[in-house]
Amino acid sequence: MDIRNDLRNIAIIAHVDHGKTTLVDEMLKQSGTFAAHEQEQVAERAMDTNDLEKERGITILAKNTSLLYKDKRINILDTPGHADFGGEVERILQMVDGVLLVVDAYEGCMPQTRFVLKKALEQELTPVVVLNKIDRENARPEEVVDEVLDLFIELGASEDQIDFPVLYTSAIQGTAQRPEDDENQGMDVLFDSIVENVPAPKDNSDEPLQFQVTMLEYNDFLGRIGVGRVFRGKVAHGDRAVLVTRDGKEREFRISKMFGFHGLEKQEIKEAAAGDIIAIAGVDDINVGETICPADHIEALPALRIDEPTLQMTFLANNSPFSGRDGDHVTSRKIEERLMRQLETDVSLKVEETDSPDAWTVSGRGELHLSILIENMRREGYELQVSKPEVIVKEIDGTKHEPFERVQIDIPEEYTGPIMEGLGERKGEMLNMEQQGEGQTRLDFLIPARGLVGYSTEFMAQTKGYGIINHSFDSFQPLIKEQIAGRREGVLVANEKGQATPYSMSQLEDRGMMFVEPGTEVYEGMIVGEHSRENDLSVNITKEKAANNIRSATKEQTVTLKRPRILTLEEALQYLNEDEYCELTPKTIRLRKKTLSTSMREREQKRKKKIST
Structure with a gap:
């Protein structure tokens, strides 16, 4: 089988704050992707383009970039590490052949590490494990490698996937090395490992075109732009093609613009072939998951599977005595337009009308997912009101099921009692408890998602700010009938x-x-x-x-x-x-x-x- 040996497509996956975005910045710098004058201008966290991402130090939107290393182009997709943005992660992994799993050399495997890795292994992607922050005091690389191996086995990885290469890096210092190396080197070691271990894409350019949209962008001049991978065939500027929509309809159009990626820039290109990750303009209402193919060979790719929402809130027009004082957009019509616009790029979100023309039920993947939307709307000049977040209960085989979360807690030993008691009241079941270094304890719980609504404030008070709590969606399980403890105070x-x-x-x-x-x-x-x-x-x-x-x-x-x-x-x-x-x-x-x-x-x-x- 022919392969495109000049190309590698990888996604970077990690838990929040394990240094993934910093690592991408360093890879771009050391590959010579930025010209000398650009090096000075490129800020840290170059991949974080959204103000909220820069402020919070998390990746919210998946992004793609590419760099040239020797005679190879490496396409890199930076994915969100938080479970609330699972819809983004799921789609990104469809576009790549391998993953860089970044794990903190001190913290080890965390809930979101499990979450993103599970997705990657299900897609049968080839992993390269990167232990970052190796220069951290108390770094424990050998133990963390064992933890990663245990996690691979627990998640049902294949023999080939378990035989993963390991690299030690310090993204902040721009160094990388193999475990057997005596001294730190530059990022070339990492680039070599990607080229050697991640499979090259199939070269089936001579077959009919298949391109699937996995992300959407918007441009004032070009309208909607569909970003995705060419899975088969070739595509050129000016080609006539057919868009197969999610509901099976077919629409013919002409490809008016095509873009490739280099560094942080989109560059206009004339053609692309199987394996390339590109952006296509020319269709006004193109959507995620839709396929572009030639008119004489219409064959849609399978629809993308997207995690269901687990939490919902009511969004309302502001009707308080102070409404209209601060905002530019205060009417229900403006709020509805903004929510509908969000649906165009956020496939994990659902917006439903209610009995009232001034209220909508908005469902998302979690509190962070919905709060990011609300914060963006505030910054854009909107005024609104929202109700208490509630978990979504769904019927499976005639019985009601609710979402359960897997929670991992790192706390000083003295707070173990109150935390276990507090989570017990919220119907949490302890799965594991182990000592983590001097005076530190790690607790693992399985808990109904509604038990976590409003819990983080209580958690911070109970641990005096010294605790760390992380959680990710585990599964839907039969609904617990009893009331779960919530806010006690009036x-x-x-x-x-x-x-x-x-x-x-x-x-x-x-x-x-x-x-x-x-x-x-x-x-x-x-x-x-x-x-x-x-x-x-x-x-x-x-x-x-x-x-x-x-x-x-x-x-x-x-x-x-x-x-x-x-x-x-x-x-x-x-x-x-x-x-x-x-x-x-x-x-x-x-x-x-x-x-x-x-x-x-x-x-x-x-x-x-x-x-x-």
């Missing part, structure tokens, strides 16, 4: 519109923790703090102290308040209860009750009590 709810005053806040400090600072504008029904007891408490946070004389007026200025707890977006989403919304604008994140009127909420509570008795 909230402090404002009963007046106005500005929060230091005087009233100081009076309320013994009632709980504040979420707002003095001077913050509040409205009736807005949540301003956490109650120290289990019930909600209606409070007046806008009351001024009556200035009877000069002394008391000056005393007002010297009030010392405890620092309020300002919630981040993720914390706010996790904090919500069923009767609450999170109001989001470009400038603020507010929590509120669904029913704003204090008297109406009290009537509802009385009705509930009557029904329960």
